[in-house]
Every structure is written in C-alpha cells, then in structure tokens.
Amino acid sequence: MNLEQGYRLFLEYLQFEKHASVHTIDSYKGDLEQFIAFLKKEGVDNWGKVSHLLIRTFLSSLVAASASRSTLARKVSCLRSLYVFLMREGYVDTNPARNLSLPKKERRTPKFLYIEEAKRLVEAPALDTPLGVRDRALLETLYASGIRVSECVGLNLGDVDLRLGTALVYGKGSKERYVLLGKKACESLRLYLERARPALVEKRPDQTHPSAALFVNYRGGRLSARSVRRIVDKYIGQVAAHLSISPHVLRHTFATHMLDEGADLRVVQELLGHVNLSSTQMYTHTTKERLARVYADTHPRA
Template sequence: MDNFLHHQKTFTEYLQIEKNASSYTVTYYNQDLNEFLFFLQQEGVNSFTEVNQDIIRLYLTTLYNKNLSRRSVSRKISSLRTFFNFLEREEVIVTNVLNQITLPKAQKSIPEFLYVEEIEKLFESNDTSHPIGQRDQALLEVLYGTGIRVSECQSLTIKDIDFSIGTILVKGKGRKERYVPFGSFAEKALRVYIHDGRKQLLDKSGENTEHLFLNARGKPITTRGIRVILKKMVENTALTVNVHPHKLRHTFATHLLNEGADMRTVQELLGHESLSSTQIYTHVTKDHLRNVYLKSHPRAKGKE
C-alpha cells in the first residue's frame, strides 16, 4: 500500500507542476485513482506491475455493475490511462496495459440552451435600483455575454475588466489565460454595479477584496452562490426551465453560431483546447439552417 501511495503522490506532483493542472482536475484524478487502488487491494494486487488486461476488465465489470454511465466509466479509464502513462515514463512498469483497452464511445449529449425570448425574461427579472439587482444583472450579462465558465466568473477581479478595450482577462482550465470581449450591455451593467452596488455590498463586510462579484454580506461569491442567484432569477419570472451557468455558456455558443460566427472563433472564446469540444453545438446550427431553408427557399417544400 505504501508503494501505491508513493506513486500516487509523485503523480499528483506531476499533474500540479509539469501539467499545470487545476485543483479540480487533480481532485478528480485522485478520486478515480483512490477508487482503483481500493479495488486492487480487494483483489490482492500488491504492485502495479501485476496489473494486466484481465485485472482491468474485472475492474470495468465492477464499474458497470454500479450502473455508471459510459461517460463516467470512460472518464475513470482515461484517468487511469494517464496515470499508467506516467508510471511507464518513470519506468515503474514496462508497458501501459490501459492503452490496449478500448471502450465504446460515449454518446455526446445535446447541449441545452435558452431561446432569446427566455434570456430577455431573465434580464427583466432584476431590480437594478438595488445593489443585489445590479450585481445579478452584471453577473447575467457577463455569463451570457462572454460564455465563460462559472469557476472563471467566480474568480474574476476588478483588475480583470478592461473597459478601454472592452475585454475581460479570464483564467481558464490549467491556469491558461485568454481575453474575452464583452459588449455594450455588459459594459453598462458592470459600470453600474462596480460604481454603485458593489461599493454598497463591500461596505457591509468592511473587507478590501479585489473579487468582482460579491455576496449579500460583501464577501467573494462562490460558484454555488452563482447557481443560487440564477435559480432565484428564474423564480422571479414565468419561466419553467432550469437555468444553470453552463446552460448560459451553451446559449452563448449557440446564439453566436446561429448568427454566423465561425467555429474557430467560438472555440477560442470558449477556451476549448480542441475544435471537437466546440463541435457539439453543430446540431443546433444545422437545425437552425434547416428551418431557415424551409422557410425561405422557394423550392424547399411544395405548395399547399
């Protein structure tokens, strides 16, 4: 067991130092690895050199017996594959048996998004005469207007906002930074909030924080807090849909592509490493194009 823990520790250091992985990524890798190490103990496996394809297939069976989705199983195996690649590099093992294991590709779920009319109702739900309403309006404008992740939004500081050129400096996954533009609506909401509502919230805590978004007590808001705010917005409208930060990210991408933005630009704005991550939105644009075609082309459908 001590040998297992030693390699897990060095792997964690590898993720943090060499791969510059985020704390979330490191946590998930260790969760998957801890589960696998517990399985090896149960099976009496005392060394990583003893792990073979039969052991991995048995582990896959235990995962599927837990009724895990294909996506969850694929993620766990991907974590282990990375770990065993590390062990091979460190010459702890000769070959990575995980590279010989193939899994059925998980079906990519269709991203949910909001229609323009639904978004407008959310914007109308905030009372911007009060500090909380100003904060909520600015928060919604930033999430929808930039498509950033909730964790990226939560960590924004005043210094990250550059009104002179209309951009936000975003710290993304793996501590990678990117600049994301914002429009006039977001600019107006941010200026009102920063110069009025935020100052009033800050007075409540007496703290001198640089965090952009604050909670009702004047302290830096949490990602959970952002989700609660969005839920309350929906409750203040006649909407029956579930709204979460990632749905606003999906909506941002979908609306851009529907209005003619190219895939590469959207990829860069979202901070996706590969274009394949952005291509999950193509189903939406295809539906949109088909609807426009059917409505507009004189030979698209027969006369009734």
Template sequence: MDVQQDRIAFLEYLQIEKNASPFTIECYVKDLAEFLAFLEKEKLYSPYDVDYSVIRIFLTELYEKQLSRRTVSRKLSSLRTFYRFLEREGKVDSNPFMQVSLPNSNKPIPKFLYSEELEKLFHVNDLSTPLGARNQALLELLYATGMRVSECVNLHMKDIDLSLGTVLVKGKGRKERYIPFGRFAQIALEEYLENGRVTLLMKSNLETDRIFLNAKGTPLTDRGVRIILNKIVQKAALTIDLHPHKLRHTFATHMLNEGADLRSVQELLGHEHLSSTQIYTHVTKDRLRTIYNKSHPRA
C-alpha cells in the same frame, strides 16, 4: 522496473508538462491505482506485460460493476495516457490501450434558453439596489462571455478591462484566455462596480479584489450564483431550470446560430478539443433546415 517510480514520474508529467487541473490529476491517479490493483488480483504484477486480452478482462469487470459509459470512457482515457507516457519513456514498446475504442458517452443535447426567455430575465432585477446591480452584472457577463461559473466567481478587478470591453479568464489547467463582452454587459458592470460593489464591500471591511461579492460583502461562491439565478427565474415567473452552465450553453448556441465559426466559439469557451464544442452544432441544424427550405428554389 519500479512501478512506484513510474507512478511518481507520471504524476509529475501530469502536473508540469500537461498542466492538468487538480481534479483531473486526482481522477488519473485513482484510475491508475484501480488498474494496478486489478493486475495484482489477476496475478499479473507487472503493468509492462499488459496486452489486449488483459484489457478485455478489465473491461468486463468494469461493466459488471454497471458503471456508466462515461465513467468507463474516462478510465480508459486515463490509462491510455499513462501507457502513452510509458511508451515515451521507453518502458513499453507500444500502447496496448490504443487498440481499445472509447465507448460512446452518449452526451446529452445541451439545453439552452431562447431569446424571449432571456429578455424576461434581464428585466427583473432592481438596479437601484446593490444586490440588484450585482445580479444584473452577473447575468449579463455570464451570457456575454459563456464562461464557467467557477471562472466567473474567481474574477478579480484587474481581470476586467472596461475600456476595451474584455475580461481575462483563468480556465481549466490554469490556461488563460481573453473574452470580449458587449455593450449591455459593459453598462451592467460599470453600474455594479461604481455603486453596488462599493456598498457591499463596506459590509465586510474585507480587503478583496474579487469582483462579485455576496450580501455580506465577501466573495461570491459557485453555490451562491446558482441561488441568485434561481431567484431571478422566480421573479421572472418562468417555469425553467436555470443553472450557470445553461447560460454557457446558450452563449455557444446563440453564437453559432448567428454565424460564428466553430473554432472561434471553441476559443471563447476555452475548450481544449474541438469535439467538445461540436456538441452545440446539432442545435443549429434545425435553423439551417429552416433557412434551406425558405431559400432553395427546389427545397
């Protein structure tokens, strides 16, 4: 059997059938190459003969390198996917990596902003200036939708429907989803698009339909958004660390705290698996305990 042909077929499977992102594919290919190099070093040249004992030796090597649990978990997940593909193609009888449990990644509890902190942030931008209007629209939209910063900077004019109050977001794996936004985000966006963006665009004479532009009139970058948020925090005189993903965490936490169901929040965030969304449920437990203590006669 030709391992190289199977590697190429696996790559096509990831690109076409799984519609995986370039970053995910890069990780899978790297992890597979590392495992095949390990097999060659161990004089086990065929990946079709791998069993649980071989995987245990491989795991030992990974832990000796003092890799994090998260990294080990990702490598095992990559190889589990590869062998699932081989099993489907009839190249192996069973998936040896199904016998291996993924190590606990010990995901940290996501940090979020409280309503009082958010309110201060929403009142520091000078809406009479193009950059102030842009910053307000950016802040309102990130909190209103919970979208990733990469999704936000790649928004085009045609993706926003102000009449319906929705935005079309292109997420990981080129998957698209519609997210509604509320009145505050709508007002901020209308102000920016009607006045601020037009002024910024004139500075570059660039033909772009990207929604968010920098001070030079060219498309805003991920790094640019982080700089903007840090400046907003400084103006608000808050001693918090604000990055775009914290606004995403805040969106999810506040939605769940106000009674949104987990499946709806999963869809809004663009999570493929519900387990990715469940990390936010711990935050609501304190609130549930408070409600219980106040409401239950024998609490």
C-alpha cells in the same frame, strides 16, 4: 509505490506541473478514490500490483452500475494519465492501463435557452440590493461571453476592460484568451462595480487584504462555482421553474445564438477557448426559429 503515496504525488503533478484545471483535478481525485477503494477490497495495496485484468474488472463493475460512457471515458483517461506519470517517475515497471480503449461518448445535442428565455433569466435579478446588482452582472457576463463558470469566478478586477468591452480569462491548462462582453454586460458590470461591489467588500473581515476578485460573495470574498450554481438555480426557479439547467447551459446558449445568427465557427471556437474545432461543432444544431427564418428567406412560395 503504495496507493496513498502515488495518489498524492499524481495530484501534485496535475496541479503544479501539468497545471490542470480545478475541475479536472477534482474529477480525477474522485475517480482515483473510487478506484483505490476497489483495489483495497481486492487486497491490492500497491500500484505495481495492479493488472490490466483488474482495471477491466473495475470498469465492468461501473458498466453494471449503469455509468455513462462519458464517465467511463474520464476514468480511463485518469488511469492512463496516472500510469504514464508513475512509469515516467520510475515508480512502476509496467503500465496496465496502456491498452485501455476509450469508449465513444454519446453525441448529445447540448441544452440551451431560446433568446426570450435567456433574456428573462439575465434580467430576473432585481437591482434594489447589492446582491441583486451582482447577480445581474454575473448572469449578463456568463451569457455575453460564453466563459466557463470556473473562468468567471476566477476573474480579477484587472482582467476586465469595460472601455474596450473585453475580459482576459484563464482557461483549461492555464491558457489565456480574450473574450468579448457586449454592451448589456458592460452596463451591468459598471453598475455592479460602482454601486454593489464596494458595499459587499466593506463586509470583508480582513480589510488589510482586499479581494482582487471581480465577483464577490455577501462577505466580500471571492464567489465560488457552487455559489454560481445556486444563483442560476434561484433565478431559473423564478422565470422558468420547469427548466432544469446548470450554469454551463449559458455557455451552450451563447454558442448556439452566435452560430444561429451567422457567426463563423472558428470565431466561436476561439471565444469558447476550444482546442479542437470538433468541440465547437456540437453547437451547430439548428433551432426551429432559424429553420423558419431560412425557409421564409429562401423558399419562393414562403
């Protein structure tokens, strides 16, 4: 099995059979392209000629280039999945990635915004233009629900019920779950749907096929994850230029604020769409505000 053919078949397997997320597919695609470039330099043109030692040499080169443990873990996971697929389909006879061990990931406290910072961010967009109204609804939705950016841009009109304050999202592995939106997000979404979205959709070139997307761009098409990043960067620059955060920080902020106010860990796990409780437990760090509140409420001399 030559490198290009195996690469193409594996990506098709991830997309159509395993139903991996777009983020996973894009990450694995980059990992494989990097590994294939390494193999070609080593004179290897076939997946069956790859040895365990060759993979270890590749990983060692990444360590020398100061790759993080999380990056190494993803590349190991990618190569293990690749060879499980190639073995299952009979394209190779041996699995050189079988005994690769996953490096332990750093346990870092997730970045999050404090309540006042989050409030300033979501209220930053002005409501005097359709794009401003859209941006307010977008930020309110991300903070209120804790959904991933990929889940947010994948929302369709029929997925949101403003009367119940819920949204049906499609998470990793095409798993469905309902999330809650809250009063402020529903108000912003209602304003967006009534005033802003119709004005944006009018600019769509192909009016015979109207967009089903909840959040649309300035031309009426579905908003992309990259555009969400630009939107968050824009308003972070307005309210807190010293902060360097990604849209994912709003998900961290949602989880942190829920747990700080006493939400059950398993409820937050379900809302976030985490398969394992350990993924949610990283948000159980304690803010200074909560420490002060608990101290004031419990210490007899506070």
